[in-house]
Amino acid sequence: MKKTNVIKAENLTKMFGEFTAVNAISFDVKKGEIFGFLGANGAGKTTAMKMLIGISTPTSGKAEVAGFDVYKNAENIKKNIGYMSQKFALYDDLTVKENITFFGGIYGLSRTQIKEKRTTLINELGLQEVSNELVSSLPLGWKQKLAFSVALLHDPKIIFLDEPTGGVDPITRRQFWEMIYKTAHNGTTVFVTTHYMDEAEYCDRVSIMVDGKIEALDTPKELKKQFKVDSMNDVFLKLARG
Amino acid sequence: MSIKIEHISKSFEDVTALKDISFEVNEGELFGLIGPDGAGKTTLFRILTTLLIADNGSATVAGYDAVNNYKDIRNHVGYMPGRFSLYQDLTVEENLEFFATIFGTTIEENYDLIKDIYVQIEPFKKRRAGKLSGGMKQKLALSCALIHKPKVLFLDEPTTGVDPVSRKEFWEMLKRLQQKGITILVSTPYMDEAALCDRIALIQDGKILEIDTPQEIVKHYPKKIYDIKADKMYELILSLNTYEHNHSVYPFGEFVHYTDQRDDFNPTELIQFLEDKGLENISIQPTEVTIEDTFMELAR
Numbered sequence: 001m002k003k004t005n006v007i008k009a010e011n012l013t014k015m016f017g018e019f020t021a022v023n024a025i026s027f028d029v030k031k032g033e034i035f036g037f038l039g040a041n042g043a044g045k046t047t048a049m050k051m052l053i054g055i056s057t058p059t060s061g062k063a064e065v066a067g068f069d070v071y072k073n074a075e076n077i078k079k080n081i082g083y084m085s086q087k088f089a090l091y092d093d094l095t096v097k098e099n100i101t102f103f104g105g106i107y108g109l110s111r112t113q114i115k116e117k118r119t120t121l122i123n124e125l126g127l128q129e130v131s132n133e134l135v136s137s138l139p140l141g142w143k144q145k146l147a148f149s150v151a152l153l154h155d156p157k158i159i160f161l162d163e164p165t166g167g168v169d170p171i172t173r174r175q176f177w178e179m180i181y182k183t184a185h186n187g188t189t190v191f192v193t194t195h196y197m198d199e200a201e202y203c204d205r206v207s208i209m210v211d212g213k214i215e216a217l218d219t220p221k222e223l224k225k226q227f228k229v230d231s232m233n234d235v236f237l238k239l240a241r242g
Numbered sequence: 243m244s245i246k247i248e249h250i251s252k253s254f255e256d257v258t259a260l261k262d263i264s265f266e267v268n269e270g271e272l273f274g275l276i277g278p279d280g281a282g283k284t285t286l287f288r289i290l291t292t293l294l295i296a297d298n299g300s301a302t303v304a305g306y307d308a309v310n311n312y313k314d315i316r317n318h319v320g321y322m323p324g325r326f327s328l329y330q331d332l333t334v335e336e337n338l339e340f341f342a343t344i345f346g347t348t349i350e351e352n353y354d355l356i357k358d359i360y361v362q363i364e365p366f367k368k369r370r371a372g373k374l375s376g377g378m379k380q381k382l383a384l385s386c387a388l389i390h391k392p393k394v395l396f397l398d399e400p401t402t403g404v405d406p407v408s409r410k411e412f413w414e415m416l417k418r419l420q421q422k423g424i425t426i427l428v429s430t431p432y433m434d435e436a437a438l439c440d441r442i443a444l445i446q447d448g449k450i451l452e453i454d455t456p457q458e459i460v461k462h463y464p465k466k467i468y469d470i471k472a473d474k475m476y477e478l479i480l481s482l483n484t485y486e487h488n489h490s491v492y493p494f495g496e497f498v499h500y501t502d503q504r505d506d507f508n509p510t511e512l513i514q515f516l517e518d519k520g521l522e523n524i525s526i527q528p529t530e531v532t533i534e535d536t537f538m539e540l541a542r
Contacts (some may be wrong), residue, residue, distance in 0.1 A: 028337040040405040041376045050300050086403075111470035140279045166403055167431045168280030171445065171535050171541060174492050181476035196432075202475065220496065231495065232408055233434075 003030040006158055006189045007052065012061035014047050015018070021047040023212035024061060029205075031157075034180060034190045036200050039209030040240045048209070052191070053160055054078050066157040079108070082151035085162035089147030092136035096127055099135055100150060107154035121149050141172030148179055152188070159183065161192040165199065167242055177202055197233035206232070208239050215239050244269045244394055244425040245290065249299035252285050259285040261448045262299070267427055267441075272440035273418045275429040276537070282428040282448040284324060287398045290427070291321045304393045304425075317345070320387035324398040325378050330372030334363055334382055337371050338389060345390035355422065356385045359415055377408045384415070388424075395419065397428040401435065413438050432535035450539040452503050461532040463539060465489060468509065469497040469529040472521040481519040485512065492538060499535060500526075 009031035014022040050056035052076030066080035104114035207217040245267035292312035306314040444451040448503040482491040489501040509526040
């Protein structure tokens with residue numbers, strides 16, 4: 001069975017004045033795929049991601065996300081994707097319950113749906129005892145797992161994760177990846193950036209951006225073969241250092 | 243001894259940030275404080291740089307007491323906090339000059355020490371610090387922390403959120419600074435950076451789990467670790483989690499690191515178990531212990 005593409009980008013470009021931040025990138029991401037989006041700081045990852053999630057209009061090129069055009073249907077894209085970043089995820093001064101309710105409302109879920117989701121989510125994450133505590137009092141690892149689940153509240157087709165595991169302890173980092181695997185297994189596409197190269201190995205396919213261009217795109221296995229090295233870390237060093 | 247920490251504890255309201263921490267850092271040593279966010283690393287840095295006072299215990303830095311001789315410490319240490327804390331609306335050059343002036347020195351006097359690092363951002367010296375890229379900010383912050391030729395350098399998570407290439411370059415810079423006789427205490431959540439330190443302390447929830455050289459720390463690992471691979475990663479993890487004899491199951495790049503409860507673990511039996519679960523192309527090989535394995539075992 002041929003899997004459908006949920007992200008299609010063709011010569012997608014973004015310029016800021018004279019500076020080309022994203023330089024004609026083309027790639028497809030399949031349904032249920034875990035797609036690793038790597039690159040050095042300043043390579044253009046964030047700019048590219050902003051175009052894909054519908055908050056920045058491309059200078060040129062084409063892109064379709066979850067079946068919607070990034071120029072014409074940005075609002076529909078936002079309704080059909082989830083987004084979680086390390087910098088912004090949850091409101092610290094709302095409780096666990098309040099955060100879920102708030103984001104459920106933002107995503108347009110009904111009261112009944114919110115109530116159901118809230119109960120399931122709190123039980124699944126084992127947060128029963130802290131459900132009325134402020135999010136600021138939770139350990140970072142719990143916050144990240146909660147943020148991930150909140151970004152999935154409206155059953156999006158794709159979830160975008162921007163460095164979701166930065167600074168998290170190694171055990172929680174792995175539990176987080178088990179959640180990612182589970183999500184992908186259930187058919188949601190996962191688009192993830194990370195600076196942990198062992199995590200690049202967990203992805204089905206990985207793209208590496210260098211100076212605004214995608215310089216490599218394949219499965220971790222093929223990339224290692226192509227660059228004749230043993231780890232994704234070495235692939236990255238070889239590419240980004242030239 | 244360059245840094246001496248004795249029985250330091252610190253709480254904030256009902257949160258205990260540090261619990262009875264003691265260790266020493268030798269002169270000229272590159273010492274790593276390895277642990278996740280919330281482990282207490284920043285609190286310890288703030289105590290050692292005299293920005294916070296511990297509830298209990300004492301510390302000396304470069305021979306000075308952290309409470310009684312705090313002014314001497316401030317003159318003799320460089321501190322690069324985790325959050326970028328230079329003046330965003332001053333240029334690169336102005337920031338550096340400002341820090342040199344408040345320490346009663348000039349850029350020229352200690353230029354030697356920062357030259358390696360500063361030449362990389364010198365082309366942008368007229369640019370405001372707030373407009374620099376992440377990597378350049380990091381280099382400027384390090385230059386500013388070094389401009390008064392400190393005896394001890396404190397670096398709080400200098401590489402968090404930094405890509406692997408820039409991280410590698412940063413550690414090469416640290417090695418060169420060490421050769422110039424500067425003692426360095428550096429914290430990081432990246433376990434692979436631990437191997438680059440002379441000695442490390444593994445820290446979690448305000449407690450030191452272990453202190454030693456990276457080479458010795460991995461030797462203390464109590465179990466034999468196996469790399470396991472199969473065609474489907476997620477199914478492999480799920481299956482291993484249900485295997486009754488497992489001790490730990492952790493994804494590690496393209497493999498799963500597996501340890502068994504039994505001393506006489508027999509891989510063929512596990513291969514059979516996994517095959518019965520429908521997995522294919524299974525391989526089980528003994529592998530080397532990493533700092534990350536040790537950390538996870540200690541933190542369990």
